[in-house]
Amino acid sequence: MSVFARTPVQEASFGGRRRLRGLAWLMVRQHRAALIACAAATLIGALWIIHERATMLDALHGAGWPAKSSEDLDGATVQRLDNSFNGFARYLGYLPLVFGVFIGAPLLSADHEHGTARLVATQSVSRLRWLAWKLGFALGLVVVTTGVLGALFGWWWRAVRHVVSSNWLDGTVFDNTLPVLMALGLFTTTLGIAIGALARRAVTAMAVTFFTSAAFLLVCDHFRTRLATPRRVAFPFEGAQPAVLNDAVQVDQWIGTASGKVYGWGTCVSDAAPEACRARLGIVNSVWDYFGYDQMATLQWTAAGLLLGGSVLLMALVVWRTRRQAL
The missing domain is CATH 1.20.1050 (Glutathione S-transferase Yfyf (Class Pi); Chain A, domain 2)
Structure with a gap:
């Protein structure tokens, strides 16, 4: 061999x-x-x-x-x-x-x-x-x-x-x-x-x-936060947050009127009478811009x-x- x-x-x-x-x-x-x-x-x-x-x-x-x-x-x-x-x-x-x-x-x-x-x-x-x-x-x-x-x-x-x-x-x-x-x-x-x-x-x-x-x-x-358009929701000022905000991420916060007009969240905060200021402007809502978990x-x-x-x-x-x- x-x-x-x-x-x-x-x-x-x-x-x-x-x-x-x-x-x-x-x-x-x-x-x-x-x-x-x-x-x-x-x-x-x-x-x-x-x-x-x-x-x-x-x-x-x-x-x-x-x-x-x-x-x-x-x-x-x-x-x-x-x-x-x-x-x-x-x-x-x-x-x-x-x-x-x-x-x-x-x-x-x-x-x-x-x-x-x-x-x-x-x-x-x-x-x-x-x-x-x-x-x-x-x-x-x-x-x-x-x-x-x-x-x-x-x-x-x-x-x-x-x-x-x-x-x-x-x-x-x-x-x-x-x-x-x-x-x-x-x-x-x-x-x-x-x-x-x-x-x-x-x-x-x-x-x-x-x-x-x-x-x-x-x-x-x-x-x-610029990858999509955030959603917006309005709910009563100082009221409970709606269920849609569960697991949501807040992007911006406003305060607004019943007609939909929004103001910066600091509006009326430094005023001597904040509640009277908000009543004069017609502010009744908190407004959130947010992204939902979905x-x-x-x-x-x-x-x-x-x-x-x-x-x-x-x-x-x-x-x-x-x-x-x-x-």
């Missing part, structure tokens, strides 16, 4: 080693640190959410909730649980920035800087195919990680939303649940990729991406659509730039 003959076990071993070939093997080999980090973050984050949700619900049920309203529960217990929820949400909110800086920015810039892109181009691989694999691998990591963690965090929040202090329009909830968390992660990652394609230096691209993404995330907070999905999908549209434009810029510039 020839010394070069292989046993079935050896064949299976070699076959197992060669399951990943070509660009698939290159992506896993080149970005294995990012792959391992995303897998670890997804697994640990998922287990932590499941644990914290169960712990929080056990504590609330032990305190008598939901038979007791959240206002009747022990304040120290509610504060402790609220801090736990908001603390995890704060860390989860850093994910888009981390993806942009550590996955997006060095994705192409490091290859240009170290000559990997030029080496790949000398092989039997087209530039467009190499670029598609790079972008697909990076964005796939972002989608899986943010998709799993965003879905689980939303599952946690919906179970305790009547107890925690953050309303659904706060960045704590709105930006950290699906589909906004995924869309933010994709946008900051593509922003980092685009900056890296232009800068062609990894450290420079990472620094610029950090400041650009941080500024963008801060600006997003000011446009959340609008949450519309607002989130609108935000996600805008972010995904921006991501597509950035990807088009990256493809155009990479295909035209010298490697």
Whole structure:
């Protein structure tokens, strides 16, 4: 028997080693640190959410909730649980920035800087195919990680939303649940990729991406209430709020007349006789501009659509730039 003959076990071993070939093997080999980090973050984050949700619900049920309203529960217990929820949400909110800086920015810039892109181009691989694999691998990591963690965090929040202090329009909830968390992660990652394609230096691209993404995330907070038109409701001045305002988020507050004319909420407050002032103006109603809880999905999908549209434009810029510039 020839010394070069292989046993079935050896064949299976070699076959197992060669399951990943070509660009698939290159992506896993080149970005294995990012792959391992995303897998670890997804697994640990998922287990932590499941644990914290169960712990929080056990504590609330032990305190008598939901038979007791959240206002009747022990304040120290509610504060402790609220801090736990908001603390995890704060860390989860850093994910888009981390993806942009550590996955997006060095994705192409490091290859240009170290000559990997030029080496790949000398092989039997087209530039467009190499670029598609790079972008697909990076964005796939972002989608899986943010998709799993965003879905689980939303599952946690919906179970305790009547107890925690953050309303659904706060960045704590709105930006950290699906589909906004995924869309933010994709946008900051593509922003980092685009900056890296232009800068062609990894450290420079990472620094610029950090400041650009941080500024963008801060600006997003000011446009959340502009994603849809708020509703308006009027009810008797100093009277009970109507049921439609349950779980609603107030955007603005006015006072108004029976005919519908509105004044600023501070009208007559500093007057020597506030009641006489309101009677003279005919003010009989409190008027709220608000977003109802049933609008949450519309607002989130609108935000996600805008972010995904921006991501597509950035990807088009990256493809155009990479295909035209010298490697």
